[in-house]
Amino acid sequence: MTAIAAISSTTDAELESFLAAAHRAAGPLAALRPAERAALLDHLADALDSAADQLIPVAERETNLPEARLRGELKRTTFQLRLFGEVLRDGAYLDARIDHADADWPMGAPRPDLRRILVPLGPVVVFAASNFPFAFSVAGGDTASALAAGSPVLLKAHSGHPVLSRMTGEVVTAALSAAGAPEGAFALVTGTAAGSAALRDARVKAGAFTGSIPGGRALFDIAYSRPEPIPFFGELGSNNPAFVTRAAAAERCTQIAEGFLASVTLGAGQFCTKPGMLFVPAGSGVVEALRNATVPPAAALLNERIQSGYTAVLSALRTNPRVEVLIQGEAPLATPPSPTVLLTTAADVLAEPQTLQTECFGPAAVVVTYDDESQLPELAQTFEGQLTATIQGTESCNVGDLVEVLASKAGRVVWNQWPTGVSVTYAQHHGGPYPATTSVASTSVGTAAIDRFLRPVAYQGFPQHLLPDALREDNPLGLARLVDGRRIG
Amino acid sequence: MTAIAAISSTTDAELESFLAAAHRAAGPLAALRPAERAALLDHLADALDSAADQLIPVAERETNLPEARLRGELKRTTFQLRLFGEVLRDGAYLDARIDHADADWPMGAPRPDLRRILVPLGPVVVFAASNFPFAFSVAGGDTASALAAGSPVLLKAHSGHPVLSRMTGEVVTAALSAAGAPEGAFALVTGTAAGSAALRDARVKAGAFTGSIPGGRALFDIAYSRPEPIPFFGELGSNNPAFVTRAAAAERCTQIAEGFLASVTLGAGQFCTKPGMLFVPAGSGVVEALRNATVPPAAALLNERIQSGYTAVLSALRTNPRVEVLIQGEAPLATPPSPTVLLTTAADVLAEPQTLQTECFGPAAVVVTYDDESQLPELAQTFEGQLTATIQGTESCNVGDLVEVLASKAGRVVWNQWPTGVSVTYAQHHGGPYPATTSVASTSVGTAAIDRFLRPVAYQGFPQHLLPDALREDNPLGLARLVDGRRIG
Secondary structure, eight states: OOOSOOOOOOOHHHHHHHHHHHHHHHHHHHHSOHHHHHHHHHHHHHHHHHTHHHHHHHHHHHHOOOHHHHHHHHHHHHHHHHHHHHHHHHOGGGOOEEEOOBTTOTTSSOBOOEEEEEEEOOOEEEEOOSSOTTTTSTTSHHHHHHHHHTOOEEEEOOTTSHHHHHHHHHHHHHHHHHTTOOTTSEEEEOSHHHHHHHHHOTTOOEEEEESOHHHHHHHHHHHHHSSSOOOEEEEOOOOOEEEEOHHHHHHHHHHHHHHHHHHHHGGGGOOTTOOOEEEEETTSSHHHHHHHSOOOOOOOOSSHHHHHHHHHHHHHHHTOTTOEEEEEOSOTTSSSOOOEEEEEEHHHHHHSHHHHTOOOOSSEEEEEEESOGGGHHHHHHTOOOEEEEEEEOOTTOOOHHHHHHHHHHEEEEEESSOSOSOOOSSSOOOOOTTTTBSOTTOOSSSGGGGGGGEEEEEEESOOGGGSOGGGSTTOTTOOOEEETTEEEO | OOOSOOOOOOOHHHHHHHHHHHHHHHHHHHHSOHHHHHHHHHHHHHHHHHTHHHHHHHHHHHHOOOHHHHHHHHHHHHHHHHHHHHHHHHOGGGOOEEEOOBTTOTTSSOBOOEEEEEEEOOOEEEEOOSSOTTTTSTTSHHHHHHHHHTOOEEEEOOTTSHHHHHHHHHHHHHHHHHTTOOTTSEEEEOSHHHHHHHHHSTTOOEEEEESOHHHHHHHHHHHHHSSSOOOEEEEOOOOOOEEEOHHHHHHHHHHHHHHHHHHHHGGGGOOTTOOOEEEEETTSSHHHHHHHSOOOOOOOOSSHHHHHHHHHHHHHHHTOTTOEEEEEOSOTTSSSOOOEEEEEEHHHHHHSHHHHTOOOOSSEEEEEEESOGGGHHHHHHTOOOEEEEEEEOOTTOOOHHHHHHHHHHEEEEEESSOSOSOOOSSSOOOOOTTTTBSOTTOOSSSGGGGGGGEEEEEEESOOGGGSOGGGSTTOTTOOOEEETTEEEO
16 A cells, blocks of 8 residues: 555556556456456455555545544445445346247237346446545445446546545555456546546446536536447535424424434535525424524534635625524634524525525535425425435325425435435435436436446347356346246246 | 328427426326326227228328338337336336335444335427337337326427328327326427427426437437436437358358348338348358349338438448449339449458448448458447347357457347347347447337336335335335345235
8 A cells, every 4th residue: 555645647648558458347347247246346345444444544634524434434335335246146237138039929020039138338437526535436336336237447536535545546456456357447547637538538438426516517518428428427416405394393393403403514514415405484493493502513624625615605695685694603614614504584595596505515504484384395396406305294294295396306305304324225316306416317326326337238039058147048147037028036 | 180281380389388288297197106007008009009090091101111011010009008008017117115224234324214216207308200100200119108107298290201190199199188198298299490499498308219310419419418408318320230150151141141131121221220231251152142132122212301311321332442232123223212232341341430331221231241250359349339230140150259249339139030120028128339329228119118217216214105105015006126125026
């Protein structure tokens, strides 16, 4: 592992060698059996766990995040790698389908023998995020799901944690090599120019990104304006509104205020799922409960760029005549900033939704008072696409219409919990309509994330010995498959 | 049903009313139970079958296609609608997933109750094709799969069969209305400007297209440069190369020549899966068998625009010094054109692949002689993304490397059959890397086509009565679901 040193940008010659190697690795990586790729991921997870004591101090120094959070995040990261190993061993992700030849197929023409399976797209460029230096960075969810799919990864490191990126990249490369992965299955790329050059290269077949709306859109535009456009899975920005019904406020107003404040300030508010706006019934006591709450202490943001972005957006919001300060700590615009909660009304949000709903990345949020619960669906309609939307209600609340609107706006709808803390599971969906993501049907968290890096191929009339194992009649991988329209196994 | 009349373009006011109605219909159409939408599709299929005697003569007149072919195509079209009804009743397409809360989830944090399901994207603009006036037109595969998903359809009619489009549109509208579909679930749009205006409208959430590379790319660029980009599923162009091994040529040279010629001239060569290039071993007899074959008679092309495009591309190919005429009928460039097969060599293809592989939409193809079978993978590598690729081989042929290259280039690989005649099945894949399609992971034929118009939503911590039926613990729809990572049902 290298000592801490200046991190230089990837040169053109280095990038060419990475691209050529990734291109060469694509076939051999795709040709591994799913269980063989699972073993690679397990080995990588073990190597990262073993390197924790070297990686964590560097992460602390480069991100200002506390040790406990970073250790938890690394655990989540290695869990995720192992979970994709399980996905591979299960094999259902291949969506293997077999239609036997059928002379009487009611279409009006005989059906040929058709067998379909998902195969990897080919090399992927992954752009790492700053706010999760493990889980959405070098060995994070995009890397894990792309490697699981069988696609080589060119990882564009985030400049916010350069040494950690380099060190993690070395762990990944060494672990994959030791476990027998094809050379070129992973490479670390540094520098903005090298990242976008990789995305433009014809050998690259997809991009994945977590970050800001302008940055993500610029890369999206590159991906879709190439001579051969490629899928680009960008997770961009989200306000993550939360709606409190009158019954819920009456039942647990202090608990709601405290839960909201904790979610807003978790990780110093630097989560893409931080609730940025809370709708509360006027006169219900939630506003007062917030006013009486203990404001969490100031916490350093990830880096100077995040800090200056935060103070710029928050300053604009604070000086908006539609907004007043509800609570704030001693130094809301200082470094580090103490948390801020602003206050406005439903009428103001309806008058100027986009301005007031701007994502403020850091420990700030806006509380909105409304008069009548019947306004909530209309207020929900003012939002662009979201990663999450939350309802604090009671079993007796009449919120069917609100749920329907929120499900049309957001990838995940949360009931009586808070949106931060995205669990890695089979049913998780971390996505949503634009600008939450650039790819409305895909997720970057959970087992379905592997689907992004796969495409179908159908084999018609093939002899058994030339078929992929997953499609052979004797089913050597023991897969569950769709056979003549029925799930077998 | 209207009498044949001049078809006017959709006005701005009409388009606005269609868009507003589609937007209003999206919620109610999505809210129907899958089996209720299946009933709509069945009713629509019945209505189209009942209208066959009115529709077929108009189709014959507008497309120059023979009655038997058109009756077969209509049968395929109504079969397809009913097959999507089966997909809806089965319900597996919803990919319903339930993760119960788990305090000991090994990620390092308790897992909340998470439930995920696919929901419709919202209104879709479908651009009809000219070459399948039923199966890829008004009530074709894109319309069927979008309606099945629960997305309203704005159908941009193809100018090649305007009266048939109008008549079919009336059947669709009347059938959906009679079966109780929400008003606005379907509308017919005419005129290029109205089609692209619809694609630009913020209420439209996806586009689907079958047609030329330039036309499809222009619409693709509109969809992805919108303020809110939307998925665009374009099926554009394909050469569909076929490769004959020496052993296959030795075994059945006449059969291969005849099969190839029949596939090239099926539907007057106006299939997106027509084999445009045939690689044959030099001196193997396939060239001679083609020279001795009976050239099928001339057949009228769909319309003047197709005819002039065909003669332009074919003229350029014929005058290419790398190419000679192998066989042709009496009037290869006349209206109607007799079929043409050109001849060139592997060295010429390697020297000028893009020119010689240009799709020539109509009854023409290029035969390429090669010396050694070991050249085939390299020759296959010269192709851009394809809908199909075909091998004519024998069981003993050593073609593993060729199959691997072709599976990386094409969505469907065919063995000892021909690529025309795309069966509508569970395992079918009609797609492929760009420029075969603009969306490498999606298919426009087969049951998986429904996936294009769906996106996931996750519900976290929800009470049972607010969950969609598909996610309720008591499983009222009787679905197969992924529960805590295991498939149940």
